[in-house]
Amino acid sequence: MSEFSSAGRTAFSSAGRSVGHAAVVGTGPNGLAAAVTLARAGLDVTLFEAAPEIGGGLRSEALFDPRIVHDVCSAVHPMAAASPFFREFDLPGRGVDLVRPDISYAHPLDGGRAALAHRSLEATCADLGADGPAWRRLFAPLMRHSDSLTRLFLSDLRRPPTSPAGALLFGRRALQGARFHGDEASALFTGVAGHAVGQVSGPVGNAVALMLGHLAHTSGWPLPRGGSAEIARALADDITAHGGTFHVGHRISDLGELSGFPLVFLDTSPRGFLSMARRHLPDRYVRALSRFRYAPGAAKVDFLVSEPIPWANPQVGRAGTVHLGGTRAELLRGERLAARGRLSDSPFVLVVDPGVADPSRIVDGKRPVWAYAHVPNGDDTPPLDLVRARIERYAPGFGDTVLESRSITAAQYETYNPNYVGGDIGAGEMSLRQIAVRPTFRWDPYTTPLHGVYLCSASTPPGPGVHGMSGYLAATSALRRHYRLRPPALSPR
Template structure:
């Protein structure tokens, strides 16, 4: 019996994006998933035996609203509502103060007072060129920009806010902390050029396509992608762990939505020794520890406007964020780590029940940290929301080490699937012209361990799928990804749908 045209291992957002692309090109696609539910970092489930659901990994999705793959895939037409909070991200400070990134840039600048003009000079040109900046950042460094202003805008601002110059860019604690909280999404030493790029990219999106929360939870994105794969003939095998390439039924091409460690586990004995040595130099970053709370009421923030934000960064002022993130990157377990908090019911009223609502919080911790994060995350929240602990009905902590057990791609709790340094963001997993192709014929990597790296944007899977179409099947025209009957090609592509 002949095998499928393509086998995909892993159903995270990149594996699903690859599946959508290849199935729409008319190929027979089978996706294998070790868990009993698809989605990887897009899973949503009940944790405490009731109707309240928690997003197990990703909860807020600025890149799903902005990336080229999802722009064409068109989540809205597929019934996925990306709810835009009026305040995309926020950053509390001691004394009941807070900095707020409103969707409206004018409102944000007004609230930042002395730094309002500085914030506008930073963000306004980025917002004006947002599509070009996003497409450049998510191109994997292997495409010429469609908007030639984008690289100059990004480079200048990354230098200003990703080096020692960043410490003196703002006059107030509010503006400095607001951008530092975004930079911390790079999960590493601060300041750094890589974090400067992250702050430029993610920071301006609050005033552009937003930092949305999917109504009903992150799983809605995965479900929409899976439905499209099924509609175009693809199939899924859930609850099946693949340990060797021989288990994939003679597929003509194989895509692995796994990290470097997963690639070595499935194919290591077949890979050339030189390639294995290069992979051994792949660097991992700090870990994440997560706490899911079931609470009885809205978070009692000292600054009440924080209750309207989609994402809240808990890290103190800029100097404190830089210090704790840098220590964490060096392997030091700090008492008050940087925490990213999401209260989805503040944006999505379907997520709460009478007297019950979900709250999720990530803490950045050293790689492989095995501490139960519940107590120190709760204390971090209470610093800016006195009385929060009194609202907690139940809590579940997941250490960095447990995160890897939950998802093997998160080695040591590294949810970025590899350190997001400036060089490794482009040359991941190793330096080569086509980063998705392995030395094994027909075997490709399509995870966040390939450019453009972490985030729910689908671009690693999409770009890997294009490489497969070109090299293995001779298809050079990208398939259209829009909903049937509304198939608009991506900007910069042309031609008819491949069947």
């Protein structure tokens, strides 16, 4: 007889354990955020991580030179700077220096042209010439509502917005999209929409472009000094300071292994949840969760180079993030092919040279370069030549600066991080339906049919990005339901 039950009956036997115990499976940013919240509320928290080190998408590693750190997954964190969870947690107060380049992102075009999103809205508009006024009309009102919009965008989407006027303004722009005359402004906007992965055109792509785009002019697109693992370190330090314990290299294959914990939080994909819990779940829920869709994948390349990237337009070298997609039409074509399961010969590629904002990442002139291409989900084509050629198109001679390189196919990315199903680094397609019912329809999207078992990965609202809100919201839901506790204070003081 299963030790689990459907909702309405106690699912776990305490087996001598205090009801104040909780298990967290997976130590990506959301698992760590859930654990911080639970531990600060007074629960004894135990975290299980299948990999040899914690962090999930926040992991960093010295790949080629022991002195030079590469971000193996995420590198730039606009959501971490804007997230209500991280703002209260206070990353700078915990020694995490979020360094912000003067140019948040750039989009080079052929012929040495480039569009630049400066931290300064006015500087951006001046660079865009005739399209400058349209860019200002699009983003200036959103910047005035930035706090309320960020809280709405990074919520469970189940409650009314704190600023209905701001939400209406944002919604109208997401439905209408952006209209520009020149290639530069169109490419600059569409490149940010590319972060929606496969949903570039339409309301979802527009919404992502509006949110990330306006943050470029407010809190910026920062990189953690020393690498993304610094964020994971700060979270882990707070967990251990409040009595939490970590078990790394410990894979949970069956939910029954955690039957002694009254509460379980799963920072896993729906596919991962089904793998460990299918026999405990109602058939109807299994079918619903099996319908969860995944987006195109990312194929990653890490380079060690001998000098800054030789961009044809030197201004691009001041940007923290560079979008390589060509014109809007070219970018849309590449994303449509990836969504249809076909590999483009000119895919959308994102490039980050961390040394632009963080000189500590440069040693003896050598520096890391981070890049990934959008490819079909599960694609097993080695991306090195494809990505290098895309960079060379806008930075002739780049290949001559490469000292070492390592590539990971989309299929291999899932092996590295099982939450990236088929290489989907967003942990699920960002369609209109899957924003509203992520991962499937439940009023509280973090609950499951198993009493005390919660999902808290990026496959739950608000979705992808290093913001910690999925974990935080899942944990606060459980604290309210099981202990009638309010969310704990997160500040280090």
